[in-house]
Amino acid sequence: MDFFARALLKIFAVALLAGTLQGQQAAKPAGAQTASKPDPGAITDDVYRNATFGFTYKAAFGWVDRTREMREDSDEDSSADSNSAKKSVLLLATFERPPEATGDSVNSAVVVAAEEVASYPGLRSAEQYFGPLTELTKAKGLTVVNEPYEFQVGDKQLVRGDFSKALGNLTMYQSTLVMIEKGYVVSFTFIAGSEDEADQLVEGLSFGKKETPASRK
Numbered sequence: 001m002d003f004f005a006r007a008l009l010k011i012f013a014v015a016l017l018a019g020t021l022q023g024q025q026a027a028k029p030a031g032a033q034t035a036s037k038p039d040p041g042a043i044t045d046d047v048y049r050n051a052t053f054g055f056t057y058k059a060a061f062g063w064v065d066r067t068r069e070m071r072e073d074s075d076e077d078s079s080a081d082s083n084s085a086k087k088s089v090l091l092l093a094t095f096e097r098p099p100e101a102t103g104d105s106v107n108s109a110v111v112v113a114a115e116e117v118a119s120y121p122g123l124r125s126a127e128q129y130f131g132p133l134t135e136l137t138k139a140k141g142l143t144v145v146n147e148p149y150e151f152q153v154g155d156k157q158l159v160r161g162d163f164s165k166a167l168g169n170l171t172m173y174q175s176t177l178v179m180i181e182k183g184y185v186v187s188f189t190f191i192a193g194s195e196d197e198a199d200q201l202v203e204g205l206s207f208g209k210k211e212t213p214a215s216r217k
Contacts, residue, residue, distance in 0.1 A: 038114050038184060041091050043067075048092050048112075053181050055156075057110065057188075058204040059094050067093045088115040091186075106172050106193035110201060114184040126159040126178040129185055133176065137163050142174060145195075151177060156207040158188075162198070173198045177205070 041050035043065055048057045059065075071090045092112040097103060117123055130148040138144075142163040151160035156179065163174040175198045177188040188205060192198040 036182070038089055038091070038182070040089070043092075048094075050091060050112075053114070053179075053184075053186055055205060055207045057092060057112065058206075059110065060096070060204075064095045064098050065093070066095060066099060067091070088113040089184075106167065106170055106191065108193065108197065108201065109189075109191040110204070111189045111191075112187070113189075114186045117180060117183055117185055120185065123180075123185070126180050126185070129178050129180075129187075130159065130161050130176075133178075133187075134161065134163075137174070141165050142172075145173070153177070153202075153205055154207045162195075175199075175202060177202070 038052040039050055041048055041052075043049075043059075046059050046061055046063070048059070050056070067090060070093045090111075090113050092110060094110050096108040099107065101107075120129070123129065127148045134144060142165040144161070145164050146160075146162040148159050148161045151158050158177045158179045160175060160177045163176075165172045165174075170193060173192050173195050175190045175192075177190075179186050188202075190198050190201040192201055
């Protein structure tokens with residue numbers, strides 16, 4: 001797997017902190033229960049469906065699914081680091097072209113991960129999750145385009161943050177949507193070569209049976 005794919009895995013599909021939120025030292029409540037293992041979901045006819053969190057994602061025709069390979073890499077990293085926080089469950093990792101293929105444009109991607117809220121003592125809201133996420137993205141050379149804001153997808157309210165990074169003559173745009181559901185922090189990360197393209201990728205996400213376009217609130 002190439003560097004770009006591994007970087008995505010490290011940033012969006014594993015735990016961002018080892019047991020604490022920045023500025024939050026609250027202990028894990030006694031007797032706290034572990035969330036049930038979520039449905040990994042499946043892709044049929046270019047549509048990914050997840051029963052646990054009640055969402056679907058429609059990828060563009062011809063995109064390359066790398067969920068299994070990246071999930072296996074995540075499991076290997078988890079096994080190698082027994083002292084690390086519980087790793088995320090990678091739900092979806094799909095790319096416009098194979099990560100190992102070279103190209104003259106940003107390789108657009110969609111990565112969805114779920115991580116137990118219990119891994120983040122003190123976490124109370126999706127917006128709060130952007131504290132450590134923003135620190136990590138900045139450490140990877142990205143800059144903040146839009147601070148976290150409420151974002152509606154159908155009847156579901158999430159929190160969204162937007163970032164960008166210069167890649168030579170290109171600019172990579174990243175939009176991450178976050179929600180807390182059934183004991184998990186679920187993050188939806190969209191990588192694209194322009195802000196408009198990132199918005200188009202977000203539009204593939206829907207909740208429930210009725211597919212309603214996503215929109216900024």
